[in-house]
Amino acid sequence: MKELISILDGNTFLVSDRHGDIEPSMDFPTGLFTFDTRFLSTWLLLLDGERLHALSLDDSESYRTRYFLVPGEPTHFLDTKVSVIRSRGIGGGFDEELTVLNHSGQELSCTVRIEMAADFADLFEIKDVQRKQGQHTAKVEENTLRMTYRRQAFHRETVVRSSAAATVDKRGMTFQIEVSPHGEWTTRLSISTVIYGARGEDARAQLPLTGTRTMAAIEAEHAEFVAKAPKLGCDCQPLAGAYRRSLDDLAALRYESISLGVRLLAAGLPWFMTLFGRDSIITSLQVLPFLPELIPPTLTVLAGLQGVRLDDFRDEEPGKILHELRYGEAAGFEEQPHSPYYGSADSTALFVVLLDEYERWTGDVALVKQLEFAARSALTWIDTYGDLLGTGYVWYQTRNPRNGLENQCWKDSWDAISYSDGRLPTFPRATCELQGYAYDAKLRGARLARLYWNDPAYADRLEREAAELKERFNRDFWLPDKEYYALALDADGTPVDALSSNLGHLLWSGIVDESRARRVAEHLLGPRLYSGWGVRTLADDQGRYNPIGYHVGTVWPFDNSIIAWGLWKYGFRQEAGQICESMLAASRYFEGRLPEAFAGYERELTEYPVQYPTACSPQAWSAGTPLLLLRVLLGLEPQGEHLIIDPYVPSGMGRVELLDIPGRWGRVDALGRSRTPADEVEPR
Structure with a gap:
């Protein structure tokens, strides 16, 4: 079984592999969860179309983690000219700061892609898969992807926003970046979850410790x-x-x-x-x-x-x-x-x-x-x-x-x-x-x-x-x-x-x-x-x-x-x-x-x-x-x-x-x- 890394705060928790990636799994639930629903089922980072590999990670605290990543296979780590740091914290939704570092003396041009999906699976569905009866939608906005699920009055939403300019489609975000010699590029990705109540607002709005909080x-x-x-x-x-x-x-x-x-x-x-x-x-x-x-x-x-x-x-x-x-x-x-x-x-x-x-x-x-x-x-x-x-x-x-x-x-x-x-x-x-x-x-x-x-x-x-x-x-x-x-x-x-x-x-x-206690x-x-x-x-x-x-x-x-x-x-x-x-x-x-x-x-x-x-x-x-x-x-x-x-x-x-x-x-x-x-x- 692959090693899984989790962070949690209250009822919201995120489970990923040791690279920070999330993919649907039948064996063990990876994803972003809150109140028994999975709000992110895919969160996959690619650099020029390739998966990244972990050099190290810091998961000493329950509510935040940092991953130190490089492209290529382990035998190539010593020759890498670029590395990536994923710093994430959780509190209601979760935030991820993505930093690309250029270790060479030449300007770096590359493509950063994050594949995203939200299946809104019930935790019971992950353990015993059932066909969902509601409607999934994905809406593209400026530097924002809004994914929604609705079944009658049951209404859930995941909203992903980027601080850097991105090309957004219904399956994720793409960043065409240029990094100066020995420089770095950063974006902050904010993922919020919404549990709609009967009045059309987040049912958790009156719970001060459940909403998004600073680290x-x-x-x-x-x-x-x-x-x-x-x-x-x-x-x-x-x-x-x-x-x-x-x-x-x-x-x-x-x-x-x-x-x-x-x-x-x-x-x-x-x-x-x-x-x-x-x-x-x-x-x-x-x-x-x-x-x-x-x-x-x-x-x-x-x-x-x-x-x-x-x-x-x-x-x-x-x-x-x-x-x-x-x-x-x-x-x-x-x-x-x-x-x-x-x-x-x-x-x-x-x-x-x-x-x-x-x-x-x-x-x-x-x-x-x-x-x-x-x-x-x-x-x-x-x-x-x-x-x-x-x-x-x-x-x-x-x-x-x-x-x-x-x-x-x-x-x-x-x-x-x-x-x-x-x-x-x-x-x-x-x-x-x-x-x-x-x-x-x-x-x-x-x-x-x-x-x-x-x-x-x-x-x-x-x-x-x-x-x-x-x-x-x-x-x-x-x-x-x-x-x-x-x-x-x-x-x-x-x-x-x-x-x-x-x-x-x-x-x-x-x-x-008493007579039988010793035996x-x-x-x-x-x-x-x-x-x-x-x-x-x-x-x-x-x-x-x-x-x-x-x-x-x-x-x-x-x-x-x-x-x-x-x-x-x-x-x-x-x-x-x-x-x-x-x-x-x-x-x-x-x-x-x-x-x-x-x-x-x-x-x-x-x-x-x-x-x-x-x-x-x-x-x-x-x-x-x-x-x-x-x-x-x-x-x-x-x-x-x-x-x-x-x-x-x-x-x-x-x-x-x-x-x-x-x-x-x-x-x-x-x-x-x-x-x-x-x-x-x-x-x-």
Whole structure:
């Protein structure tokens, strides 16, 4: 797969090859995108009819890139008399400054051509090509090319303007240039995107952070975002690099919703630059100790879009928290159900978990009271629509067999849930971590009801239901002969016996019996699941194991952060530290930016973590991973009006110091140092 370079700011992002060119691709989306539509599908630079080759590029910042290019094949680079610099930045649309440099003592005459096209493809069309039903037009104006797509009320436009005189046609711009000896020629190309609303104006006009901004304004905003976070000082360079890269990526992934008017975190580039219930909640849990101000908009929007009716097309049910919200043509014309789509069986319980965790850190009682109805509705969903078979468990089965997701847990690819021999279970399915989330949600809901909703009877009921669920779960999901919890139950109640990373989510939720916790930890760090770089999604002796299979053998950083948190909660500090250490070691090979997933090969086999071919990067819950790992290393836990700090830093990591940790206690500092053999204490 060719190397791809991306820049992003909010919901607008651009993906190109390492030369800066954009061409339509079936394998991976290149182009300029905003709000689920591709506004540029071709952006190809030619010098005297030839493609250019990259000497170097600077992509150290998320919102701008520079490419240093020359004509000819690599063997001719030393003899080149001309070079080209493409400097681009993004913010709503994008700007590209194109500079041609003449390195000879003779005047240079040449032709610069940029091929341009806008297919206005919906992101779903790129993944599953469909014939567009609207009308494309291209209009030539002075030094300007205006490309338009219209389908009934759906109206999008791309406008390209040049600061230098150009010959414009419907397929691009041509520049006949002359450059003096050792001189240079420059033009600035401005590409703006327009999303027309019902009144014939850009629907984003009232969103000040979505429109085109200067690079200086974007840089200042990113700097302000990073400055709000606690300051990290440490001896472990992978941790320092991953922490800073995570803050930068989280800053870049924020976007403003057209219809909702608040700043949210997009799930990941390129496929998931929008609001996802599960991803947004888990990312919020990861970043809460560092940037708590990100949480209220997420909770409020998810509550505002909470399901209120039965809608088979969208998998909507009363009380259910959404899975995914889209803005493109396919959603607008109900060719896809994502406006929004509710095919997630875990986001509803996780919503309650996040609301309680947020209050425990911040003391924001007002938000807890404001969202009481939404939280109660979510808890009701768990026991009603969530319990499809009336067995006391959360099950899932799509109501939309044509467009709905088959698997509605976090491992949502079609083959992610299987028996150990590789067979696929029937529907509905009840995966194990869904029960853990429900258990945790009930206990947290009970706490909120008792302390803030003035309903002790409801609190007592939720605690009783949680205890019954824990007892029932440990009876029905435990596999005595294998000594681990089943991945799921099938429609007949038969355990789906694959060994998977979901065990770590069970520890995090607290649903695991104390007597079985050690065996679960041993499985997670055992040779079948643990690759040396992290815990695989599926053990390497299972029927569907594939080290580069999306959910059947890869290592997911976010998954490992939850696993580390779960191990920590049950007192397995050394094991949690091992997960933290392996994730941070892996981050070095990705320049500090942990991807969505990487291959599950043994560490001894590859000596470096192998990139998953189509992993999202940056991705929000991968960007949040180093932050949660830092919380685990320092043992940060809110307790009333205080923050408990109980560090366990693995040997060799040295000093870890986090300053100005925000919360209901004001701001406090935490310090941890590497363990020595004398410090090791046997976990319970």
